[in-house]
Amino acid sequence: xxxxxxxxxxxxxxxxxxxxxxxxxxxxxxxxxxxxxxxxxxxxxxxxxxxxxxxxxxxxxxxxxxxxxxxxxxxxxxxxxxxxxxxxxxxxxxxxxxxxxxxxxxxxxxxxxxxxxxxxxxxxxxxxxxxxxxxxxxxxxxxxxxxxxxxxxxxxxxxxxxxxxxxxxxxxxxxx
Ligand code: ZN
Numbered sequence: 001x002x003x004x005x006x007x008x009x010x011x012x013x014x015x016x017x018x019x020x021x022x023x024x025x026x027x028x029x030x031x032x033x034x035x036x037x038x039x040x041x042x043x044x045x046x047x048x049x050x051x052x053x054x055x056x057x058x059x060x061x062x063x064x065x066x067x068x069x070x071x072x073x074x075x076x077x078x079x080x081x082x083x084x085x086x087x088x089x090x091x092x093x094x095x096x097x098x099x100x101x102x103x104x105x106x107x108x109x110x111x112x113x114x115x116x117x118x119x120x121x122x123x124x125x126x127x128x129x130x131x132x133x134x135x136x137x138x139x140x141x142x143x144x145x146x147x148x149x150x151x152x153x154x155x156x157x158x159x160x161x162x163x164x165x166x167x168x169x170x171x172x173x174x175x176x
Pocket of ligand 1: 102103105145149
């Protein structure tokens with residue numbers, strides 16, 4: 001099991017490297033995707049994870065389809081995980097909203113961050129197929145948070161205010 005690295009780790013501050021498209025289906029990359037899913041699965045509030053968070057300096061992120069469905073009733077997906085490789089935000093609404101955010105690599109801080117309410121992401125899926133996807137609400141927020149990770153940015157760099165979760169809140173989260 002790969003550990004999730006915490007905010008002091010230099011890998012979180014690097015600009016992650018693109019995955020060569022002809023290597024997406026390779027055993028090495030597929031194994032990294034499985035490792036990311038495994039690391040995320042044991043975190044009760046882990047709705048998404050970027051490869052640098054398991055100390056892999058590559059442009060990949062994974063979103064838990066089940067947790068996304070639970071957290072956002074408007075989300076219409078079938079609950080399968082979403083995998084994005086070499087993602088790029090090609091459009092972002094000027095309109096922004098301040099939203100609450102946390103991060104598996106910044107335990108146990110939460111904060112308020114301004115995010116575009118709609119974005120369009122372009123990249124590849126785990127089969128090496130090109131994709132383009134528009135999103136609003138929580139999914140748009142996740143896209144921005146995860147692409148930031150791939151550029152060495154943590155939400156605390158952008159947060160207007162941050163606070164620590166209480167022990168009680170953490171216990172509550174872990175007992176769910
Ligand atoms: Zn994060």
